Amino acid sequence: MRITGMTPYVLRWPEPNDFNNLRMTVLVAVDTDAGIRGWGEAIAMWPEACKATAAIIExxxxxxxxGREALDIQGCWDAMKKHSWWYGEGGIAAFALSAIDMALWDIAAKDKGEPLVKLLGPQHETLPACASLHVNxxxxEDSVREIAAHFANGFRSTKLGLGKRGLSKAGRDPDYDVALVAALRNEIGKAGGIMVxxxxxxxxxxxxxxRTVNRMAEHDIxxxxxxxxxxxxxxxxxxxAAVSVPVAAGEREWQPAGxxxxxQTEAVDIFGIDPARVEGITGFRLAAAAIEDAGRIVNAHAWSTAVLTGASLHLSLATRSAVLFELKPLPGPMQFELIEEPIWHDNGLVSAPLRPGHGAEPKMKAVDKYLAGR
Known part of the structure; x- marks a missing residue:
C-alpha cells in the first residue's frame, strides 16, 4: 500500500472553551493507492505557523x-527526521512530522480493521474524564458555578487553566487563585479532583x-x-523541593530527547505529551516509554480538534501510567461538528471508539466550512 498524496487543511473556528476566541490548527489527510485515507493533526495554532506547517507538508x-510504503511508519518517520535535519529537531518541522505520522498510524489501524489502541497494545479499558477548562x-462565584456543573454532569476531575483570555483575574492575582481553589473544593467536596x-x-x-502552591495544597490539589x-x-x-504537590510539565516539548x-532533572512528576507536536504517535510512544521507565505519570495533551482527541485517547489507553483523560467540557465545533460520533465520556469514564483507526474521521463538509480564509 503506497502513499499517493497528502493534503493539509488549515482550519479556524470559534472555541467556546476559550471564551469563543478564534483558534487555528492544521489537519492533514494522507491518501494511499488502496483507497485508505488517514488523518492527522499539527497543533500549530498561530496563522503563520499553520501556513509554514502546510508548506513543509506539501x-x-x-x-x-x-510512493513509499504507507505501513512502514518507522521508515517514514526516520526519513522525515533525516530530511529535516537542518531545520527540524523541533519547531514547525515537528508539527508537520507529527500530523503525517498520526495519519499513517490511522491508516495502519484501518488496514487491520481495528481501533488504534488494539494496534498499540491496550493497558486500560477506560480512563476517568477530566474537564480541562479555561477559567474565564x-x-x-461564577467560575465555581460553571465548574461544579461539569462535575454534576459526570466529570471526575477538572484542570483549571489560569491566565487565559476572558473576564477572570485568575492567573494574575495569587490570592484570587487560592480563593478560587478553596471555593471550588468547598463546593464539590472531597471526591472531585482539582488540577491547576x-x-x-x-x-x-x-x-x-x-507560597501559592503550598496554599493551594491545603485544599487538596x-x-x-x-x-x-x-x-x-x-x-x-x-x-x-519546596512543595508537597506533584509538578506537571512537558506539553511544549518537541521530541523524546526533551x-x-x-x-534527569527529577523536577517533574506528571509529563504532558502532545502527539500533534512531539513527532506524532511514534514520538509520543518513545517519550512515554522513557517516562514510565522512570516511574512517572504520562498525561496526553489533547486540547484542539477531535482528531487529536482520538489519537491522544488511544495513546492514553495504551499507556500504563496514564491516570485520566482530558476533555473540553463545553461542546464546540471541532469536537461535536467535525466528526460524526463525538468522543465523550459515559458517567465520567472515557473509552476508545470501536471504529477502525483513531476513530475521528473528519467530515469534509465541516472541514470546508472552517477552512481559514473562508
Missing part, C-alpha cells in the same frame, strides 16, 4: 514520502510559586502544571 514531506468567568495549570499567561517568580516557562529548569527543581532531559 513542499517537503510529500515529495519525500510519495468574571467572579469566583498555571500556563503561559501566569508569571510567577519562584517565591510566589512556592492533585498537581500544579506548567508553573514556569520551560527554560526555567532551576526554578522547577526548587519548586519541586523528555529525557526533564526526567
Amino acid at each position: 513542499d517537503g514531506f510529500l515529495p519525500l514520502l510519495n 468567568q468574571p467572579t469566583i 495549570d498555571a500556563g503561559n499567561g501566569t508569571a510567577w517568580d519562584l517565591p510566589t510559586a512556592v 492533585a498537581w500544579i502544571e506548567e508553573p514556569f516557562h520551560p527554560s526555567r529548569v532551576a526554578d522547577h527543581i526548587a519548586l519541586k 523528555y529525557q532531559r526533564w526526567i
